[in-house]
Amino acid sequence: MTDLDTRMDENEKIDENHAESARRAGKLVRQVRRKRGLSLANLAEKSGLSTGLLSQLERGAGNPSFTTIIKISQALNVPASEFFSGLDEAGTVVRAASRPLLQLADNKLVYELMTPNMHGQIGVVKTELTPGFSNEDAQLSHVGEECTIVLAGRIYISVDGTGYELGAGDAITYNSSLNHWYRNESDEIASLLGAMTPPSF
Incomplete structure (x- = not known):
């Protein structure tokens, strides 16, 4: 097998994984929305997203962004971790x-979950932030304490309005109920490991 064949196989696997993630996300949104007794219009109003986008997502026809997932999870009052595929209970x-x-x-x-699920006493998540990534417009806030370790690259993290520049090997621990968000201002991928207790991402 050539390098080109290997890359094509990897890209096909990535595309399949994205499609599966989109289907899982859509199914979950539809189930929880109906359980809450909400129409698409109700959810659109609560989340600030369009009914068209939500309808497309529920059909598994679109791959949501991080901002979209956070806004939906907050509107439905479910943790974003529910959108992980391949959880092992x-x-x-x-x-x-x-x-x-x-x-x-x-x-x-x-986002890669390093723990089998998010139902124990601790949850550990690994992710890579691409250059220019920012979730400032969908800030996180969840019960507990969190420690973020920078494995490679550099990031800017804001916790309760205070900003910190972190490089490889640096770590920050904070009350995760405070609004927090990340930004990769560099031109390199930043690799992070986040541990939270209880797991409430």
């Missing part, structure tokens, strides 16, 4: 090749 070991994933449209942003 009874597992202990997470193999490198089969980590639960949350794949998003932001330059193929991928």
Whole structure:
């Protein structure tokens, strides 16, 4: 097999994973919305997203962005971690090749869950932020404490309005109920590992 064939196989796998993530996200949104007794119009109003986008997402026809997932999870009052695919409710070991994933449209942003699920006492998530990524317009806030470690690259993180520049090897621990967000201002991918207790992302 040539390098080109290998890259094509990898790209096809990525596309398949994104499609599966989109289907899972759409199914979850539809189920929770109906359980809450909300129409698409109601959810659109609560989330600030268009009914067209939500309808497309529920049909599994579109790959949501990080901002979209956060706005929907907040509007439906469900953790964003519910959108991970491949969760293992009874597992202990997470193999490198089969980590639960949350794949998003932001330059193929991928969150990898290092714990089998998010129902224990701790959740650990690995992600790579592409150059220019920012979630300032969909800030996070969830119960508990979080520690973010920069494995490679550099990031800017804001916690409760205070900004910090972090490089490879740096770590920050904070009350995750405070509004926090990340930005990669560099031209290199930044790799992060986040641990939270309880797991409430």
